[in-house]
Amino acid sequence: MSQLTYTLLTLLARYRSMDVPTLAQKLGEEERTVRGRLHSLQAQGWVSLEAHRWTITETGRIAAEAETTKRGEALYVRGWRTLRILKGASISELVMLCARPEDGNPTRSLRCYFNYLARVGLVVRAGKTVPARYALLNDPGPLAPQVSLVRREVCEANSRRVLSFDEGSKHV
Structure with a gap:
C-alpha cells in the first residue's frame, strides 16, 4: 500500500467523511491526484462517495488497520x-x-x-x-x-x- 493511500484511508477513518479539497490540503497533494486515488479506492470497495463527501468503508478500515500492523x-x-x-x-x-x-x-x-x-x-x-x-x-x-x-x-x-x-x- 502506498503512503498516499495509507494516509488517505487514515484521514477518512479519523474524520468520518471529507471532501476532495480538504483531503488534498491535508495531504499536500493536488486535488486531481487525490480524486484519482479516491476513484481507484472506490473501485476496490475501500471508500464510498455520498453527497460530495468521501467515507471509508468497513473493507477500507480493515485494510488500513492491517497496514498499520504490518508497518510495525x-x-x-x-x-x-x-x-x-x-x-x-x-x-x-x-x-x-x-x-x-x-x-x-x-x-x-x-x-x-x-x-x-x-x-x-x-x-x-x-x-x-x-x-x-x-x-x-x-x-x-x-x-x-x-x-x-x-x-x-x-x-x-x-x-x-x-x-x-x-x-x-x-x-x-
Missing part, C-alpha cells in the same frame, strides 16, 4: 508471512515483496534468517546455485519462528518447539 512488523515476520503465502520463493522475490527502505540490508537479513530455518528443518533450501529457492516443508502456522544466535536455536512459537542448530527439536 520486523522484516523476518514479513518474510515468513510472504513465504507462507507463496509456498516457495527466492530471497530476491521475498525482498521485492516485503522489504521496506528502512530495512537496511534486507537481502542479507532474509538469506541468513531462512538459512537458519533450513538448518533446523522448517524450510528447505532448493538449489546450490544462486538464486536458491526456499520452501516450507510443513507449515507450522502464522507466527514467525524466532532465531536465537546466542542459544543456537530457533523457537517455533506455533507448536512451542525449540529447534537446536545441533540437536533436533524439543518441546517447552
